[in-house]
Amino acid sequence: MKQILCLFVLISSFAFAQEKMKVINPVKWNVTYSLDDKNSSDVFVILTATIDKEWHIYSQKVGNAGPVATSFTFDKDSLKYSTSGETVEPAGEKKLDPAFDAEIVSFTGTVVFTQRIKRVKNIPIKITGNIEYMTCNNMQCYPPKTVPFSIEIP
Numbered sequence: 124m125k126q127i128l129c130l131f132v133l134i135s136s137f138a139f140a141q142e143k144m145k146v147i148n149p150v151k152w153n154v155t156y157s158l159d160d161k162n163s164s165d166v167f168v169i170l171t172a173t174i175d176k177e178w179h180i181y182s183q184k185v186g187n188a189g190p191v192a193t194s195f196t197f198d199k200d201s202l203k204y205s206t207s208g209e210t211v212e213p214a215g216e217k218k219l220d221p222a223f224d225a226e227i228v229s230f231t232g233t234v235v236f237t238q239r240i241k242r243v244k245n246i247p248i249k250i251t252g253n254i255e256y257m258t259c260n261n262m263q264c265y266p267p268k269t270v271p272f273s274i275e276i277p
Contacts, residue, residue: 183236
């Protein structure tokens with residue numbers, strides 16, 4: 124009977140530990156596009172982060188404050204397209220972040236970043252790259268995460 128009880132406790136402990144070790148992902152990314160009405164060879168890649176309640180991600184411009192800035196890397200394919208300018212972000216909320224003891228711009232809820240792409244020829248293209256970001260709440264921060272993306276533009 125003691126062996127069965129010990130086995131039950133061991134299995135229960137293992138199941139509890141597995142539940143605690145589940146990776147929580149408070150940010151979901153969606154990548155879409157919009158064609159430029161004024162220039163048919165230009166495309167806007169729209170990178171949308173949907174952030175769970177009580178979590179936030181950081182601006183692309185955090186300076187040396189501490190957190191990893193959100194960044195977007197577009198794979199180069201100079202025969203088909205090039206990026207034009209920097210990835211645009213909304214204003215965000217600048218406030219004191221106790222985790223880094225600095226005023227930092229961050230985003231909550233849904234945030235939309237936009238990158239202009241210039242096509243070399245008005246032909247279908249596939250744009251690939253990576254999004255790197257760090258997410259925190261008022262209790263903890265997760266290590267920076269890199270998410271690959273890919274989108275086909277007709």
